[in-house]
Amino acid sequence: MSGDENIVSFNGARSSVQVEETNYEQKRRCAHRNLTLLEARRMVCCNDCGLTVDGFDWLMMYHKGEITLRNNSKHLQQEREHLFKQVEELKRERKNLKAAIRRNKANASKL
Ligand SMILES: [Zn+2]
Numbered sequence: 789m790s791g792d793e794n795i796v797s798f799n800g801a802r803s804s805v806q807v808e809e810t811n812y813e814q815k816r817r818c819a820h821r822n823l824t825l826l827e828a829r830r831m832v833c834c835n836d837c838g839l840t841v842d843g844f845d846w847l848m849m850y851h852k853g854e855i856t857l858r859n860n861s862k863h864l865q866q867e868r869e870h871l872f873k874q875v876e877e878l879k880r881e882r883k884n885l886k887a888a889i890r891r892n893k894a895n896a897s898k899l
Contacts, residue, residue, distance in 0.1 A: 816841055817849055 820836040825843075832846040833839070841849070 816845065819853070 816839070818834050818837050818839045820834045820839075822835040823846075824833045824835055825831075826833055826840070830843050831840050832843050
Protein backbone atom coordinates (compact mmCIF):
# COMPACT_ATOMS: atom_id res chain seq x y z
CA MET A 789 0.00 0.00 0.00
CA SER A 790 1.50 3.31 -1.06
CA GLY A 791 -0.91 5.67 0.73
CA ASP A 792 -1.60 7.61 -2.47
CA GLU A 793 -5.30 6.83 -2.17
CA ASN A 794 -5.47 9.22 0.82
CA ILE A 795 -4.14 12.18 -1.19
CA VAL A 796 -6.69 14.37 -2.91
CA SER A 797 -5.42 16.32 -5.87
CA PHE A 798 -6.77 19.84 -6.43
CA ASN A 799 -5.05 20.19 -9.78
CA GLY A 800 -7.67 20.99 -12.35
CA ALA A 801 -10.44 21.15 -9.77
CA ARG A 802 -12.93 23.94 -10.26
CA SER A 803 -13.66 26.21 -7.34
CA SER A 804 -16.95 25.46 -5.66
CA VAL A 805 -16.76 28.20 -3.05
CA GLN A 806 -19.74 30.53 -2.92
CA VAL A 807 -19.94 33.75 -0.93
CA GLU A 808 -23.37 34.26 0.57
CA GLU A 809 -22.57 36.88 3.19
CA THR A 810 -21.09 39.77 1.24
CA ASN A 811 -20.65 41.93 4.35
CA TYR A 812 -19.61 39.47 7.02
CA GLU A 813 -18.43 42.18 9.43
CA GLN A 814 -21.86 43.81 9.42
CA LYS A 815 -23.60 40.51 10.11
CA ARG A 816 -21.39 39.87 13.12
CA ARG A 817 -22.81 42.86 14.95
CA CYS A 818 -26.15 43.81 16.38
CA ALA A 819 -27.32 46.34 18.95
CA HIS A 820 -29.73 44.03 20.74
CA ARG A 821 -29.25 43.01 24.35
CA ASN A 822 -31.83 40.20 24.60
CA LEU A 823 -29.35 37.34 24.69
CA THR A 824 -29.01 33.64 25.35
CA LEU A 825 -25.67 32.23 26.46
CA LEU A 826 -24.91 28.96 24.71
CA GLU A 827 -22.76 27.61 27.52
CA ALA A 828 -21.66 24.36 25.86
CA ARG A 829 -20.64 26.11 22.62
CA ARG A 830 -19.27 29.19 24.46
CA MET A 831 -21.30 31.37 22.13
CA VAL A 832 -23.80 34.19 22.55
CA CYS A 833 -27.07 34.15 20.63
CA CYS A 834 -29.22 37.23 20.11
CA ASN A 835 -32.88 36.40 20.75
CA ASP A 836 -34.05 39.32 18.61
CA CYS A 837 -32.18 38.79 15.35
CA GLY A 838 -30.74 35.30 15.75
CA LEU A 839 -27.13 36.44 15.47
CA THR A 840 -24.77 33.92 17.06
CA VAL A 841 -21.25 35.10 17.81
CA ASP A 842 -18.26 33.93 19.76
CA GLY A 843 -18.42 35.02 23.40
CA PHE A 844 -15.21 37.04 23.19
CA ASP A 845 -16.35 38.72 19.97
CA TRP A 846 -19.61 39.69 21.67
CA LEU A 847 -17.67 41.06 24.67
CA MET A 848 -15.51 43.16 22.33
CA MET A 849 -18.62 44.39 20.48
CA TYR A 850 -20.21 45.34 23.81
CA HIS A 851 -16.99 47.02 24.98
CA LYS A 852 -16.72 49.11 21.80
CA GLY A 853 -20.37 50.12 22.19
CA GLU A 854 -19.71 51.22 25.76
CA ILE A 855 -16.71 53.31 24.68
CA THR A 856 -18.84 54.96 22.01
CA LEU A 857 -21.55 55.72 24.57
CA ARG A 858 -18.99 57.12 26.98
CA ASN A 859 -17.53 59.38 24.28
CA ASN A 860 -21.00 60.54 23.23
CA SER A 861 -21.84 61.24 26.85
CA LYS A 862 -18.71 63.38 27.29
CA HIS A 863 -19.51 65.27 24.10
CA LEU A 864 -23.11 65.90 25.18
CA GLN A 865 -21.97 67.06 28.61
CA GLN A 866 -19.54 69.53 27.00
CA GLU A 867 -22.31 70.77 24.71
CA ARG A 868 -24.64 71.15 27.70
CA GLU A 869 -22.04 73.28 29.51
CA HIS A 870 -21.49 75.38 26.36
CA LEU A 871 -25.24 75.95 25.95
CA PHE A 872 -25.58 76.80 29.64
CA LYS A 873 -22.90 79.49 29.24
CA GLN A 874 -24.71 80.84 26.17
CA VAL A 875 -27.97 81.07 28.11
CA GLU A 876 -26.22 82.92 30.94
CA GLU A 877 -24.68 85.33 28.41
CA LEU A 878 -28.08 85.94 26.80
CA LYS A 879 -29.63 86.62 30.23
CA ARG A 880 -26.87 89.14 30.95
CA GLU A 881 -27.42 90.84 27.56
CA ARG A 882 -31.19 90.98 28.16
CA LYS A 883 -30.63 92.59 31.55
CA ASN A 884 -28.29 95.19 30.00
CA LEU A 885 -30.76 95.91 27.18
CA LYS A 886 -33.62 96.42 29.65
CA ALA A 887 -31.44 98.85 31.62
CA ALA A 888 -30.57 100.71 28.39
CA ILE A 889 -34.29 100.96 27.50
CA ARG A 890 -35.08 102.35 30.96
CA ARG A 891 -32.29 104.94 30.63
CA ASN A 892 -33.46 105.96 27.15
CA LYS A 893 -37.07 106.29 28.34
CA ALA A 894 -35.92 108.44 31.28
CA ASN A 895 -33.82 110.64 28.97
CA ALA A 896 -36.70 110.92 26.50
CA SER A 897 -39.11 112.05 29.23
CA LYS A 898 -36.69 114.88 30.20
CA LEU A 899 -36.83 116.31 26.68
ZN1 LIG B 1 -29.53 41.07 17.54
